Amino acid sequence: MQTKSVQTTPPEPAKAAAAAQHNLILENRHLATATGIKRIVSYDDTAASLETQQGGLTIGGRGIQVSELSLQTGELKIYGQIDYVQYTEPQEKAERLLHRLWR
Numbered sequence: 001m002q003t004k005s006v007q008t009t010p011p012e013p014a015k016a017a018a019a020a021q022h023n024l025i026l027e028n029r030h031l032a033t034a035t036g037i038k039r040i041v042s043y044d045d046t047a048a049s050l051e052t053q054q055g056g057l058t059i060g061g062r063g064i065q066v067s068e069l070s071l072q073t074g075e076l077k078i079y080g081q082i083d084y085v086q087y088t089e090p091q092e093k094a095e096r097l098l099h100r101l102w103r
Helices: 015-019 091-101
Strands: 023-027 031-035 037-043 047-052 055-070 075-088
Touching: 023 075, 031 055, 037 055, 037 075
Parallel strands: none
Antiparallel strands: 023 031, 031 075, 037 047, 047 055, 055 075
16 A cells, blocks of 8 residues: 655635634623624614624614724724624625525
């Protein structure tokens, strides 16, 4: 039996992967810091709907205040009584799912 030697090199960090990174830090249910935010879809005093690099994000509760959005870094801070966090799939993935269902 003959063995083959395969040389592998570690993958280089992809710029796209770094750009697609998203983090959410929730502190005492009164402060949320999110990174990877592309835009604020809508917000009021009960919820904030956001578009992240990885899909939709809704943060809801009471007295929600959106502040400190940095378009350069994609970081956003939300204050208030945070009761829930909900993620949704990116639009293109949702469209592909619908396409597969209608075949």
